[in-house]
Amino acid sequence: MNKSPLINGWPLFWWLALVPAGFMVRASLLTDLSSPDGISAMIQYSVRWAVPLIFLITATSAMARLFPNIVTRWLLRNRRYVGLAFATAMAWQGAFIFWISVGHPDHYYTNIYFLRDELEGSSGYLFLVAMIVTSFSFGRRYLSAAHWRVLHRSGVYFLWAYPFSVYWWNTAYYGSDLWLDYLFYGLGFTAFALRIAAWGKSRRQPQQNISGHTVGGTLLVAGGLVLAMTGSLWQESVSAFLLAPTSSQTLELWLPFWPFQPFLPLLLIGLGTWLLTLNEKSVPSETQVAT
Known part of the structure; x- marks a missing residue:
């Protein structure tokens, strides 16, 4: 796992980006995209491919500290490529949101658009774009090492918080009957709890x-x-x-x-x-x- 070129670096990115893309294309062909309900379904479907990746990114450094082994070191080394794959999954969501807002504005602004959600979602995309640009040398050179860490840590926290809060509301308020909502809520909670545990480990006195x-x-x-x-x-x-x-x-x-x-x-x-x-x-x- 440490040395295989097929699951490290850019090949790993392409695996994580193209496999979901294949499923997205298949789902699009099986969905009525002429209706706003069909596009809304695709927005929700695209999120299900993105959420596990941001939760994994959130937990990666903590797992490497708490459970140092070949797998966690591999994850830590490839975190950048997992993050870029997450960005491609979010691009699918962004494309369908744009589609429904332009193609079905009445439905979008009546049934989907809420100012609070728009602020949270737009802020998340701004963080995501900034993190993508500064993941490459041409963007990173404009930031000091400290500023880069602040941007990426803040971005990861915000991008984790948005789906985590959504799934919390789905389970705690709406009483969702979808098992995926409970699974994703549990994964999101565990991801941040691991960060707290790793922080505690670094503080613990002998x-x-x-x-x-x-x-x-x-x-x-x-x-x-x-x-x-x-x-x-x-x-x-x-x-x-x-x-x-x-x-x-x-x-x-x-x-x-x-x-x-x-x-x-x-x-x-x-x-x-x-x-x-x-x-x-x-x-x-x-x-x-x-x-």
Whole structure:
């Protein structure tokens, strides 16, 4: 796997780009693209090819840190090509969105278009274009190494957050009966949870003792996991509470993902991980404070 030219670099990109393209062409031939419903179905179908790739990209560096082996090192080395394959899958979605917005504007603006979704989707495509351009030397030379890392990390987070939040709403709010919605939600959650775990591993001190931080952190992580599996039970009450202020309702219209309900379980897990890996030596004791 390390040396085979068929599954490394550009050959890997072509595998990941052309196989979904073949399925997309086949699905297009079997779908009535003269109707807006048919084009909408193709938009959803194209997303199913893109989402696993962005979740894999999100988790790659974390898996390499948590589980260093030949597979994770291979993934890390080829992350750029997986990312470019993800971009081609998103291009299919963009093409069908353009098709329905131009060919069936009444249907699009009546049944599909929402300002909040447009802001989130457009922001995602802007990130994607910037990341594609700076994945090549002609674009990367305009950014410092630090700026490049900020752009690509921010882009990955945003591009992960959009489908993850969609599948969270599908499962927690709409009660979807599609198993793929639950699978993709679980994959998206796992991808970011792995990043938190890798971050925790980099912070963890050797031979840490059990303390109040350990207990509190464990409870927060456990609580986050429970919330992640029971979104349908708490989303309505939490959403009502978070959107009660008028200012919050205004932000919901303009700020992507506000008020961040899908991400609350991960926030708890992150806080718990921070407590679990808190360096006791950095916390002054009562004697030190008194002194």
